[in-house]
Amino acid sequence: MTIPLLDLGPSHKPLYAEFHAAFDRVLTTGRFIMGPEVEMFEREIAEVVGVRHAIAMSSGSDALLAALMALKVAPGDEVITTPYSFFATAGCIARLRATPVFVDVQPDTLNIDVDHVARAITPKTKAIIPIHLFGLPADLEELRELARRHDIVLVEDACQAIGATYRGASIGAIGDMATFSFFPSKNLGGFGDGGLLTTNSDDLARLVRMIRTHGSEKKYHHEIVGANFRLDALQAALLRVKLPHLDGWAAARKANADRYRVLFAAAGLDEIMLPPEPRDRTHVYHQFVIRAPHRDALRASLGESGIGTEVYYPVPLHLQPCFADLGYGKGDFPHAERAAHEVLALPMFPGLTESQQERVVGAIRAFVHTSGVTRPSAVS
Numbered sequence: 001m002t003i004p005l006l007d008l009g010p011s012h013k014p015l016y017a018e019f020h021a022a023f024d025r026v027l028t029t030g031r032f033i034m035g036p037e038v039e040m041f042e043r044e045i046a047e048v049v050g051v052r053h054a055i056a057m058s059s060g061s062d063a064l065l066a067a068l069m070a071l072k073v074a075p076g077d078e079v080i081t082t083p084y085s086f087f088a089t090a091g092c093i094a095r096l097r098a099t100p101v102f103v104d105v106q107p108d109t110l111n112i113d114v115d116h117v118a119r120a121i122t123p124k125t126k127a128i129i130p131i132h133l134f135g136l137p138a139d140l141e142e143l144r145e146l147a148r149r150h151d152i153v154l155v156e157d158a159c160q161a162i163g164a165t166y167r168g169a170s171i172g173a174i175g176d177m178a179t180f181s182f183f184p185s186k187n188l189g190g191f192g193d194g195g196l197l198t199t200n201s202d203d204l205a206r207l208v209r210m211i212r213t214h215g216s217e218k219k220y221h222h223e224i225v226g227a228n229f230r231l232d233a234l235q236a237a238l239l240r241v242k243l244p245h246l247d248g249w250a251a252a253r254k255a256n257a258d259r260y261r262v263l264f265a266a267a268g269l270d271e272i273m274l275p276p277e278p279r280d281r282t283h284v285y286h287q288f289v290i291r292a293p294h295r296d297a298l299r300a301s302l303g304e305s306g307i308g309t310e311v312y313y314p315v316p317l318h319l320q321p322c323f324a325d326l327g328y329g330k331g332d333f334p335h336a337e338r339a340a341h342e343v344l345a346l347p348m349f350p351g352l353t354e355s356q357q358e359r360v361v362g363a364i365r366a367f368v369h370t371s372g373v374t375r376p377s378a379v380s
């Protein structure tokens with residue numbers, strides 16, 4: 001029996017009847033673009049995030065792009081972000097012909113390092129985009145203070161972290177804007193692409209809503225140049241079925257993470273580093289990412305045992321060919337580069353069973369003992 005990295009079945013199967021009802025509702029009304037399902041979804045998710053405005057978007061990538069368009073980010077502007085994220089976090093900056101300025105991550109959380117951000121700020125800096133990697137919030141309070149002091153904007157890339165909290169507050173409501181993804185594998189995944197932008201600013205919300213529909217508030221009157229960044233009514237209706245279950249699924253993920261910790265401790269696997277869980281924030285475990293010496297060999301061995309894993313991410317953004325003209329090179333961001341060689345995401349989803357987790361950890365233990373790997377030098 002294989003153990004997939006992600007199995008949506010346990011979350012989806014109990015909801016099939018509600019999904020069908022949501023589909024029928026949209027089919028019957030014939031309102032496929034915008035309309036009441038999108039508006040109700042926006043109201044409901046604004047409540048969950050604890051934010052004034054939630055704007056449903058076509059994807060997390062488009063939400064990031066729209067956020068920067070609303071800030072009028074343009075050629076010559078700099079936006080500081082992390083080299084250790086999914087491509088979209090930096091891609092949105094480059095698409096506006098602005099300059100992504102990368103700074104290294106913290107060695108343990110792999111989230112953006114605030115001290116490095118502070119050193120990278122210049123008069124050209126327009127915004128900072130931290131990402132809450134794998135579901136663990138970045139240092140939002142420090143980042144917000146820094147951004148305020150320099151009069152620059154903080155955009156949270158919350159695409160992997162819906163439902164996470166930071167010092168008691170929900171992420172997505174702390175930065176000036178935040179973006180979420182409903183890519184099917186996300187903790188709140190849709191049935192295709194989808195995303196969200198949240199903000200407490202009435203002005204930014206109005207701008208983003210305009211940008212979402214080709215820069216117009218009144219049909220066929222375009223005040224600015226926008227795009228088609230709308231979420232389908234069908235996606236909104238289906239996501240409304242899943243939204244009330246978000247907390248329960250986050251609790252299930254956390255329980256899985258706790259169980260992995262117990263199993264790793266019992267197996268005496270000191271060679272494997274487990275994801276840190278700082279006390280002042282909650283981790284929603286979009287991914288449970290370990291760090292292992294001989295990662296590629298371990299991954300191959302787990303694959304032979306039918307255990308699904310993934311490497312997020314094998315090449316840091318500053319080393320991607322499309323960013324070659326930014327002039328970064330190997331060695332510029334050692335923590336990000338080291339992580340790229342060591343990280344391995346293990347199966348993690350609501351419904352993952354204890355016996356599946358025992359098999360995963362058992363297979364890692366077997367690999368470590370037969371291959372004689374040793375503990376990597378301390379990460380500092």
Ligand SMILES: Cc1ncc(COP(=O)(O)O)c(C=O)c1O
Pocket residue numbers: 059060061062085086088089131157159160180181182183193194195
């Ligand atoms: C950190 C991060 N930012 C942005 C995105 C882009 O979201 P989407 O795939 O919905 O465009 C994703 C997810 O795919 C992500 O993980």
